[in-house]
Amino acid sequence: MNAIEIVNLSKNFGKIGALNRMSLDVPEGTIYGLVGPNGSGKTTLIKALVGSLRPNSGFAKVLGLDPLKDKWELRKQIGYMPQSPALYDDLSARDNILFFGKEQNVPDLHQKTDEILSFAELTNRADDAVRTFSGGMKKRVSLCCALVHNPKIIFLDEPTAALDPYLKMLFWILFRKLAQSGVTIFVSTHQMDEAMLCDKVTILRNGEILAVDTPRNILHRGKTKLKIFDNHEEKTAVIDSTSENLADELKKFGLEKNISSVELQPDTIEDIILSIIRKKEKEEKS
Amino acid sequence: MRHTFIIGRRVLAQLKGDTRFLVLSVIAPLIIIYFLKLLFDTFPPLVEVKSFTIPISAFIVHFLSFILCAILLVQERTRGTLERMMISGFSKTAIIGGYTLGYFGLATVQAITVLAESIWLFNLNYDTKTVVLLFMVIWLLAIVSVMLGIFISTFAKHEAQVFPFIPLIILPSVFLTGLVISPDGLPVWAQIIGKCLPLHYAVNIIHEIIKPEYKLTDTLVDFGILTGYIFGLLVLASLSLRETE
Ligand SMILES: Nc1ncnc2c1ncn2[C@@H]1O[C@H](COP(=O)(O)OP(=O)(O)OP(=O)(O)O)[C@@H](O)[C@H]1O
Numbered sequence: 001m002n003a004i005e006i007v008n009l010s011k012n013f014g015k016i017g018a019l020n021r022m023s024l025d026v027p028e029g030t031i032y033g034l035v036g037p038n039g040s041g042k043t044t045l046i047k048a049l050v051g052s053l054r055p056n057s058g059f060a061k062v063l064g065l066d067p068l069k070d071k072w073e074l075r076k077q078i079g080y081m082p083q084s085p086a087l088y089d090d091l092s093a094r095d096n097i098l099f100f101g102k103e104q105n106v107p108d109l110h111q112k113t114d115e116i117l118s119f120a121e122l123t124n125r126a127d128d129a130v131r132t133f134s135g136g137m138k139k140r141v142s143l144c145c146a147l148v149h150n151p152k153i154i155f156l157d158e159p160t161a162a163l164d165p166y167l168k169m170l171f172w173i174l175f176r177k178l179a180q181s182g183v184t185i186f187v188s189t190h191q192m193d194e195a196m197l198c199d200k201v202t203i204l205r206n207g208e209i210l211a212v213d214t215p216r217n218i219l220h221r222g223k224t225k226l227k228i229f230d231n232h233e234e235k236t237a238v239i240d241s242t243s244e245n246l247a248d249e250l251k252k253f254g255l256e257k258n259i260s261s262v263e264l265q266p267d268t269i270e271d272i273i274l275s276i277i278r279k280k281e282k283e284e285k286s
Numbered sequence: 287m288r289h290t291f292i293i294g295r296r297v298l299a300q301l302k303g304d305t306r307f308l309v310l311s312v313i314a315p316l317i318i319i320y321f322l323k324l325l326f327d328t329f330p331p332l333v334e335v336k337s338f339t340i341p342i343s344a345f346i347v348h349f350l351s352f353i354l355c356a357i358l359l360v361q362e363r364t365r366g367t368l369e370r371m372m373i374s375g376f377s378k379t380a381i382i383g384g385y386t387l388g389y390f391g392l393a394t395v396q397a398i399t400v401l402a403e404s405i406w407l408f409n410l411n412y413d414t415k416t417v418v419l420l421f422m423v424i425w426l427l428a429i430v431s432v433m434l435g436i437f438i439s440t441f442a443k444h445e446a447q448v449f450p451f452i453p454l455i456i457l458p459s460v461f462l463t464g465l466v467i468s469p470d471g472l473p474v475w476a477q478i479i480g481k482c483l484p485l486h487y488a489v490n491i492i493h494e495i496i497k498p499e500y501k502l503t504d505t506l507v508d509f510g511i512l513t514g515y516i517f518g519l520l521v522l523a524s525l526s527l528r529e530t531e
């Protein structure tokens with residue numbers, strides 16, 4: 001079943017088309033990545049899905065419900081982490097989490113709050129005012145607020161933007177664990193390496209979808225630079241990044257005894273996503 | 287109803303967390319009233335100042351509750367917590383109710399301290415019944431101010447946009463409602479504007495209450511209108527508080 005269905009969704013802010021007739025489906029229990037540069041419409045799309053923004057045309061269904069008409073039904077089942085921390089500075093981390101969780105009738109809210117605080121490594125700061133936190137710590141509190149009520153689907157707008165690499169890894173391990181238990185995660189990012197950690201990735205630019213694919217297939221769209229040293233003479237070839245191509249290319253060289261080393265420089269997912277975006281830009285200019 | 291209490295408690299907790307804000311909003315009116323006392327002391331003894339003190343105290347509470355509530359709510363919008371509250375499942379009515387409830391606490395403290403200081407500074411010897419009634423008027427007015435603050439906050443995109451509403455709403459209250467001069471001498475159109483402002487009714491009631499021959503029945507209509515403002519503004523506020531962009 002699809003957790004999210006979007007058909008021809010459009011939203012304009014005056015002359016700016018933030019979403020242009022966008023359509024996509026998100027299967028349940030997947031980590032779905034939304035990748036795109038600044039202003040590509042990631043936040044706008046997430047806001048339309050959680051029901052805080054009214055689209056101009058088209059429709060969206062989240063868990064089979066309309067984000068605006070069935071908002072009360074839907075709000076019980078979704079978690080939302082906005083791009084800005086959206087916390088009460090004068091309240092402690094714990095009170096923020098308790099406040100946003102209270103509405104949802106979580107049976108063991110206090111225990112759940114303790115658990116999630118300890119996961120986010122905030123236990124020893126839990127009762128300090130959020131005002132005294134660093135940017136990354138605020139992000140962590142904000143994520144806790146989005147997760148505390150065990151939502152079925154979670155919308156995360158650049159959740160790892162200010163996190164250090166270690167915590168970023170911990171969060172992605174958590175996202176994976178949640179997805180395995182059936183939770184759908186809809187996450188936006190402009191850090192391309194995170195696209196690799198998603199089940200499926202949509203590349204956005206100027207409110208349009210440029211590509212929808214698995215990270216593996218996106219990697220295959222790239223090129224790999226092959227360097228072969230034949231009696232210390234360097235020979236290079238640029239091939240498509242699929243395993244079959246590599247074998248074919250190597251066969252040409254016969255891999256004789258004197259081939260001492262084979263070096264591969266595959267495009268990273270960042271290279272590929274950027275080139276998809278750049279290609280579109282060039283097309284539009286010409 | 288439960289949600290209203292949750293928000294009310296959170297607003298109070300937030301006020302408690304910001305000690306400087308809390309102290310200022312309780313101390314500031316007291317200081318202003320002390321200045322008022324100094325000012326009135328310069329007047330020749332023939333000028334009857336006592337009938338002005340309580341209306342002016344009421345006005346100070348009105349003004350501060352309005353501005354503080356409006357700014358805090360606009361802050362919720364700019365920080366994104368308003369959106370988050372709504373997506374967490376809080377309804378508009380719970381938000382408005384919760385804010386009123388939270389400020390109710392602050393307004394009560396303001397009303398008590400302001401009234402106590404005025405009575406003490408100006409040696410007003412009112413009986414208990416009068417004091418209780420005066421307190422009730424100031425209190426009602428404070429709730430009206432909170433509602434007005436919520437309503438006005440829906441027109442402001444950021445904190446600074448609240449300030450143009452001060453001359454628009456608060457200054458006419460000073461000049462047209464009988465706070466410092468009787469509105470009877472004003473042109474009719476100005477009197478009508480004055481009658482649209484909630485402070486007009488609060489001042490009316492206060493002037494009646496402090497008369498020795500006061501009967502509760504004389505002010506029932508004005509009390510009714512003041513309460514009507516609460517419900518009217520509640521409806522307006524919940525209509526203008528937008529859930530979607
Ligand atoms: N409230 C608004 N009023 C006017 N224009 C807006 C508003 N919100 C977004 N836009 C415009 O819509 C477009 C998409 O913005 P959006 O915030 O969705 O981008 P984004 O992909 O989230 O970018 P970022 O990576 O910077 O967060 C931008 O051109 C932006 O200027």
Ligand SMILES: [Mg+2]
Binds near residue numbers: 042043044157
């Ligand atoms: Mg964004």
